[in-house]
Amino acid sequence: MSTFRIGTGAGFSSDRLDPAVDLVERGELDAVVLECLGERTVAFAHRDRMADPARGYNSLLDRRMRALLPACRKAGTVMITNMGAANPSGAAERTLVLARELGLKGLKVACIEGDDVSALVPANQPFMDEPGTLADIDTPVVGMNAYLGADAILPALGAGADVIIGGRLADPSMFLAAIAHRFGWDAMDTARMGAGTLVGHLLECGMQVTGGYFADPGIKDVANLAQCGYPIAEVQSDGSAIITKLADTGGCVSTQTVKEQLLYEVHDPARYLTPDVTADFSRVDVQAAGDNRVKVSNAGGTKRPDTLKVTVGFDGGFQGEAGVSYAGPAAQERGRLAGEIVRDRLARVLGNKSDLRVDLIGVSSLFATAGVRAADAQDVRLHVTLRSRAKEDAELMLWEVESLLCCGPAGGGGYRGSIVPCVMTKSVLIARERVKPTLRVLVA
Amino acid sequence: MISPRRNARRIVRDIAHARAGDKGNTSNVNVWAYDAADFALLKRTLTPERINQAFPDLIRGKVDRYVLEHLHGLNFVLHDALEGGVNASLNLDSHGKSWSYLLLGLELDGAGEKS
Numbered sequence: 192m193s194t195f196r197i198g199t200g201a202g203f204s205s206d207r208l209d210p211a212v213d214l215v216e217r218g219e220l221d222a223v224v225l226e227c228l229g230e231r232t233v234a235f236a237h238r239d240r241m242a243d244p245a246r247g248y249n250s251l252l253d254r255r256m257r258a259l260l261p262a263c264r265k266a267g268t269v270m271i272t273n274m275g276a277a278n279p280s281g282a283a284e285r286t287l288v289l290a291r292e293l294g295l296k297g298l299k300v301a302c303i304e305g306d307d308v309s310a311l312v313p314a315n316q317p318f319m320d321e322p323g324t325l326a327d328i329d330t331p332v333v334g335m336n337a338y339l340g341a342d343a344i345l346p347a348l349g350a351g352a353d354v355i356i357g358g359r360l361a362d363p364s365m366f367l368a369a370i371a372h373r374f375g376w377d378a379m380d381t382a383r384m385g386a387g388t389l390v391g392h393l394l395e396c397g398m399q400v401t402g403g404y405f406a407d408p409g410i411k412d413v414a415n416l417a418q419c420g421y422p423i424a425e426v427q428s429d430g431s432a433i434i435t436k437l438a439d440t441g442g443c444v445s446t447q448t449v450k451e452q453l454l455y456e457v458h459d460p461a462r463y464l465t466p467d468v469t470a471d472f473s474r475v476d477v478q479a480a481g482d483n484r485v486k487v488s489n490a491g492g493t494k495r496p497d498t499l500k501v502t503v504g505f506d507g508g509f510q511g512e513a514g515v516s517y518a519g520p521a522a523q524e525r526g527r528l529a530g531e532i533v534r535d536r537l538a539r540v541l542g543n544k545s546d547l548r549v550d551l552i553g554v555s556s557l558f559a560t561a562g563v564r565a566a567d568a569q570d571v572r573l574h575v576t577l578r579s580r581a582k583e584d585a586e587l588m589l590w591e592v593e594s595l596l597c598c599g600p601a602g603g604g605g606y607r608g609s610i611v612p613c614v615m616t617k618s619v620l621i622a623r624e625r626v627k628p629t630l631r632v633l634v635a
Numbered sequence: 636m637i638s639p640r641r642n643a644r645r646i647v648r649d650i651a652h653a654r655a656g657d658k659g660n661t662s663n664v665n666v667w668a669y670d671a672a673d674f675a676l677l678k679r680t681l682t683p684e685r686i687n688q689a690f691p692d693l694i695r696g697k698v699d700r701y702v703l704e705h706l707h708g709l710n711f712v713l714h715d716a717l718e719g720g721v722n723a724s725l726n727l728d729s730h731g732k733s734w735s736y737l738l739l740g741l742e743l744d745g746a747g748e749k750s
Contacts, residue, residue, distance in 0.1 A: 234722075320659055320660075320661075321659075321660070404654070447669075450708060451653070452654070454663070454703075454710045457710065458658070459712075460701050460710060461701075474705070476705075477706060547725075548726070556726075557726065560718060561689075562693070563740070576725040576727075614722065615722045615723060616722050
């Protein structure tokens with residue numbers, strides 16, 4: 192009874208929904224976290240909001256809320272999510288409408304804002320991890336969001352909210368806040384902040400700790416990955432936890448899956464910076480504790496940073512991608528010739544100066560820059576990527592690749608081409624006292 | 636945990652598993668020995684120098700290595716190794732998620748040649 196049960200209902204913006212419903216219905220959870228925001232997603236959300244002020248939150252919000260809110264109410268599970276993206280207020284108000292439609296009278300929806308710091312960051316703020324300042328960006332900035340920590344979420348839990356919606360709430364902080372609230376941990380208790388951050392870190396990518404992103408057939412086999420279950424943490428008041436999943440779901444929880452996630456996107460394991468703590472994962476114990484159960488303990492921490500990280504998104508023009516395939520004898524040679532033709536045409540005949548990359552999928556693409564090539568392949572695809580501020584440049588590239596169908600090497604087929612708008616991001620820091628999170632509670 | 640390839644040169648994947656992540660233009664790859672008995676060989680094989688020499692055009696910055704002795708794991712931080720980072724790279728895999736298999740493809744205890 193002193194165990195706090197918390198699970199993940201989404202580990203990224205496009206994560207699966209049906210296992211989340213299963214988890215809430217059967218998991219007896221105190222809290223479920225839907226982590227739906229990355230550096231790219233928040234920037235794209237700002238663009239959506241510019242186009243339509245009512246949008247800018249996660250496009251799956253309606254579907255997720257309709258499926259999960261009734262289950263959460265029935266189970267007494269609090270939902271915490273950053274699906275608000277660039278428009279937490281719009282997301283909260285939409286959730287209120289949905290709650291009323293679903294007949295969930297009295298449901299308390301908390302909206303956390305204040306992560307949008309575009310009015311607070313100086314125009315010449317230096318970049319966090321590279322030379323230069325914001326003044327060097329010569330295209331329109333679309334948004335600036337500070338990573339908010341557990342201290343921004345705790346007041347909503349204190350207000351008894353059933354659903355807590357924010358924008359750039361830091362991934363592990365959503366888990367830490369719920370755990371710290373339950374056990375009454377002090378924000379200055381760095382060891383416990385580190386322990387709760389570890390639980391959040393292990394759970395924030397959803398199935399990446401329950402067998403997702405792990406399978407390597409023959410060496411690391413995972414059962415029933417198509418029905419993989421989301422993770423659950425059974426957290427104790429000392430901060431130790433069992434990582435597990437629902438019985439009768441696919442996937443696996445093992446010391447191997449936990450270790451791979453332990454250092455996912457971590458640099459120095461002894462100094463993992465979050466808004467809440469400088470977490471120390473370097474001495475964490477990872478022990479098998481039964482069927483699909485792994486115990487983690489001994490995370491630590493030191494003082495939290497005085498600054499918060501801010502993601503700055505700005506217009507990145509357009510990216511075009513196009514390809515043609517070649518198969519059979521000498522497919523590699525024909526594909527390579529096709530690439531040479533496109534390069535030559537774009538540069539010499541058409542005078543294009545945009546960033547261009549030419550890959551031969553099947554021979555050398557992902558690892559092309561690393562210098563790794565397949566020795567032999569008889570089914571290859573020329574893949575050309577171009578980025579430019581001008582959409583016309585991308586259109587020109589697509590036209591050139593398509594023209595290979597009649598003007599290129601023998602036997603080419605399967606042309607496809609597409610153009611998408613791009614957002615670029617940089618990181619800067621802001622003093623934490625300048626960021627003032629706000630709370631608004633709506634009642635259905 | 637030895638793969639069934641016959642007469643093949645042994646590679647890191649034969650003794651270890653790995654996952655890659657990205658932050659900006661920095662990649663990190665964590666690598667774990669399946670068996671504690673192989674950890675010494677893994678450490679000997681995967682030195683920062685070896686990795687830097689194996690992929691000089693990809694890894695433009697330095698390579699840091701952190702050792703988690705008690706978990707038989709290594710964490711590599713590859714600086715300036717993502718062709719500008721997820722939003723700038725023109726690589727199909729702009730996150731560099733596949734970099735884990737770059738390291739797993741290296742030959743065990745080799746002299747630094749490419750896989």
